[in-house]
Amino acid sequence: MLEFISDYGLFLTKALTVLIVVWIVISLLFSLSRKTREGDHFEVTHLNKKYKSMADTLFLSLLPKKEFKKIRKQSNKQARKERKKPSSEAGKRIFVLNFLGNIKATAVRHLRKEITAILAVATSRDEVVVCLENTGGMVHEHGFAASQLLRIKQKNIPLTVAIDKVAASGGYMMACVADKIIAAPFAVVGSIGVLAQIPNFNRMLDKHGVDFELMKAGELKRTLTMFGKNTNEDREHFNKQLEDTHALFKEFVQDQRPGLDIDAVSTGEHWLASRALDLKLVDTLITSDDYLLQASDSAEIYEVTYMMPKTLSERIAATVHASTEKIFFSWWQKAQDFRFLA
Numbered sequence: 001m002l003e004f005i006s007d008y009g010l011f012l013t014k015a016l017t018v019l020i021v022v023w024i025v026i027s028l029l030f031s032l033s034r035k036t037r038e039g040d041h042f043e044v045t046h047l048n049k050k051y052k053s054m055a056d057t058l059f060l061s062l063l064p065k066k067e068f069k070k071i072r073k074q075s076n077k078q079a080r081k082e083r084k085k086p087s088s089e090a091g092k093r094i095f096v097l098n099f100l101g102n103i104k105a106t107a108v109r110h111l112r113k114e115i116t117a118i119l120a121v122a123t124s125r126d127e128v129v130v131c132l133e134n135t136g137g138m139v140h141e142h143g144f145a146a147s148q149l150l151r152i153k154q155k156n157i158p159l160t161v162a163i164d165k166v167a168a169s170g171g172y173m174m175a176c177v178a179d180k181i182i183a184a185p186f187a188v189v190g191s192i193g194v195l196a197q198i199p200n201f202n203r204m205l206d207k208h209g210v211d212f213e214l215m216k217a218g219e220l221k222r223t224l225t226m227f228g229k230n231t232n233e234d235r236e237h238f239n240k241q242l243e244d245t246h247a248l249f250k251e252f253v254q255d256q257r258p259g260l261d262i263d264a265v266s267t268g269e270h271w272l273a274s275r276a277l278d279l280k281l282v283d284t285l286i287t288s289d290d291y292l293l294q295a296s297d298s299a300e301i302y303e304v305t306y307m308m309p310k311t312l313s314e315r316i317a318a319t320v321h322a323s324t325e326k327i328f329f330s331w332w333q334k335a336q337d338f339r340f341l342a
Contacts, residue, residue, distance in 0.1 A: 092298065093127075094302070099131070101134025104141050132175055133171075141170070189282060
């Protein structure tokens with residue numbers, strides 16, 4: 001009996017695996033068949049209209065129709081009045097960018113295009129708000145991203161960075177460029193430090209009789225290595241490189257925010273924004289939603305997004321990931337449901 005149950009369980013596992021693979025393949029083919037390859041383009045969303053549409057939807061549900069029509073008529077009249085103003089009397093504009101970081105700061109390829117477009121039309125009367133979420137990563141990649149934000153300041157256009165969740169390490173390197181940093185109370189900021197972790201497999205290779213040869217021209221062309229035997233001199237030089245990078249990081253942050261006690265905040269620690277406010281790592285505690293909603297009373301707000309077509313491999317990876325995630329969470333939900341059966 002036990003053998004039968006074991007064999008049956010093995011059969012079900014195999015059948016389930018086949019069904020999952022078939023499902024992923026079908027989903028992939030269906031997804032690819034629907035998608036057409038679009039060229040690079042910008043998407044611009046007028047957030048004032050978006051906020052108004054959201055409010056109208058709620059008002060329509062809450063107010064009597066006559067009162068709703070009266071309010072909407074007044075609002076439309078005011079909007080027409082604003083549109084008739086000459087361009088010389090045009091009010092402030094806010095351009096909103098979104099930056100979702102990763103270890104290689106790959107979103108910078110979109111950011112540089114978005115900033116170039118904005119600089120072609122923005123003036124010193126306007127403002128750029130960057131909604132930043134970034135835990136840091138490679139130094140040179142995030143340094144380049146910070147340099148893109150510096151372009152805005154060099155044109156004397158006010159720059160605000162909004163941190164709703166996290167801007168740490170390389171993320172804070174970007175954030176500190178801003179004229180003003182706003183953050184949600186429990187957002188994570190700081191981590192002004194440099195980290196390197198390198199595994200070494202030399203003893204394992206030596207145990208199995210595998211030789212590793214490293215040829216170099218130049219004494220310091222390569223210091224620490226993953227497969228060779230590292231010396232104290234190698235470690236000392238590598239540590240000097242880390243310390244030098246940290247020093248440059250500190251100098252950069254200090255230049256952007258001269259009011260900071262740089263020695264107190266550059267220990268590599270991170271803080272919640274409520275504490276970081278006292279350390280002057282952020283300027284105001286407010287979410288990006290509230291900041292933009294308040295600003296919409298006196299400024300026209302435009303969210304700018306540069307769209308690039310995904311390569312075939314990216315589209316395949318995204319489709320497989322979405323299908324796998326959907327299956328996993330479906331099983332997880334069913335497992336949770338079974339836990340509470342009587």
